[in-house]
Amino acid sequence: MTRTISEVARVLGVNVETIRFYERKRLITQPNKPITGFRHYPNKTVDRIRFIKRAQGLGFTLDEVANLLSLDDRPCSQVQDLAEQKLSAVKEKLASLRRLEEVLQSLLALCHNNNDESCCPIIHSLQP
Amino acid sequence: MTRTISEVARVLGVNVETIRFYERKRLITQPNKPITGFRHYPNKTVDRIRFIKRAQGLGFTLDEVANLLSLDDRPCSQVQDLAEQKLSAVKEKLASLRRLEEVLQSLLALCHNNNDESCCPIIHSLQP
DNA sequence: CTTGACTCCGTACCATGGTACGGCATTTAA
DNA sequence: TTAAATGCCGTACCATGGTACGGAGTCAAG
Numbered sequence: 001m002t003r004t005i006s007e008v009a010r011v012l013g014v015n016v017e018t019i020r021f022y023e024r025k026r027l028i029t030q031p032n033k034p035i036t037g038f039r040h041y042p043n044k045t046v047d048r049i050r051f052i053k054r055a056q057g058l059g060f061t062l063d064e065v066a067n068l069l070s071l072d073d074r075p076c077s078q079v080q081d082l083a084e085q086k087l088s089a090v091k092e093k094l095a096s097l098r099r100l101e102e103v104l105q106s107l108l109a110l111c112h113n114n115n116d117e118s119c120c121p122i123i124h125s126l127q128p
Numbered sequence: 129m130t131r132t133i134s135e136v137a138r139v140l141g142v143n144v145e146t147i148r149f150y151e152r153k154r155l156i157t158q159p160n161k162p163i164t165g166f167r168h169y170p171n172k173t174v175d176r177i178r179f180i181k182r183a184q185g186l187g188f189t190l191d192e193v194a195n196l197l198s199l200d201d202r203p204c205s206q207v208q209d210l211a212e213q214k215l216s217a218v219k220e221k222l223a224s225l226r227r228l229e230e231v232l233q234s235l236l237a238l239c240h241n242n243n244d245e246s247c248c249p250i251i252h253s254l255q256p
Numbered sequence: 257c258t259t260g261a262c263t264c265c266g267t268a269c270c271a272t273g274g275t276a277c278g279g280c281a282t283t284t285a286a
Numbered sequence: 287t288t289a290a291a292t293g294c295c296g297t298a299c300c301a302t303g304g305t306a307c308g309g310a311g312t313c314a315a316g
Contacts, residue, residue, distance in 0.1 A: 018273085020294090038293050076244070076246070079251055108212060144263090165263090189302075190302080
């Protein structure tokens with residue numbers, strides 16, 4: 001089954017411009033244009049865009065997705081490497097966000113115990 | 129004490145261009161230029177840039193920092209509001225990263241138990 | 257008094273992931 | 287058959303947080 005670009009976009013819930021953008025980024029190949037008429041997008045392309053969106057959902061950047069796609073028929077160990085790198089990046093980000101949460105929470109606690117509206121502990125904490 | 133832009137940059141460990149960028153963004157005011165010669169940056173500006181960098185460290189965007197700076201002499205409750213918004217954004221991001229961590233971890237577990245190098249469970253999970 | 261280092265300023269460019277627009281071609285429904 | 291709706295394509299633009307560059311002016315050391 002083949003579809004026009006806007007049908008593909010509708011089916012996948014993405015913007016038409018996003019599909020064009022992926023073509024420009026060579027994440028998908030643009031179907032040949034018939035001598036006259038509109039391009040037809042094969043199911044393979046639809047699946048590929050779905051793949052891209054899922055991988056993005058796993059936190060991969062488009063560059064990394066390109067990498068994954070090129071690894072399609074490659075040894076599992078290479079994909080694993082990429083995923084492991086991603087996982088440690090995620091763990092680092094989690095750690096730093098947890099610290100941030102802590103700091104914000106304790107600053108807000110100070111605010112709650114503060115009676116002087118004109119002097120904010122948060123502003124104070126940011127000053128030298 | 130006053131300093132040239134590159135001394136300020138060195139003291140703060142930031143790029144000279146970053147200081148100019150903050151001036152363009154009106155996060156700091158550019159000191160008056162002497163009739164002849166180079167600008168001198170007062171300590172007040174150095175402190176302000178330090179404030180910006182600390183607030184960034186708390187996860188505030190430059191727009192939010194501008195907001196904080198404008199709230200400098202304002203009621204604590206307004207700063208609190210901003211910080212509370214930030215905190216819930218952080219909590220949301222934490223939740224979504226935790227989910228991501230889970231998914232990556234279980235996909236990697238599948239890889240570890242996989243004997244078929246040519247068929248990767250991760251690639252498989254991304255396909256329709 | 258020259259040379260090298262620094263400043264000033266406007267402007268352009270970087271990554272990231274898209275979004276928007278304008279003008280023309282084509283298709284589809286009335 | 288004709289008008290509205292889509293497609294095609296190049297290009298420009300969005301936010302975010304800077305970084306780089308080129309050609310002046312200026313300063314400080316030798």
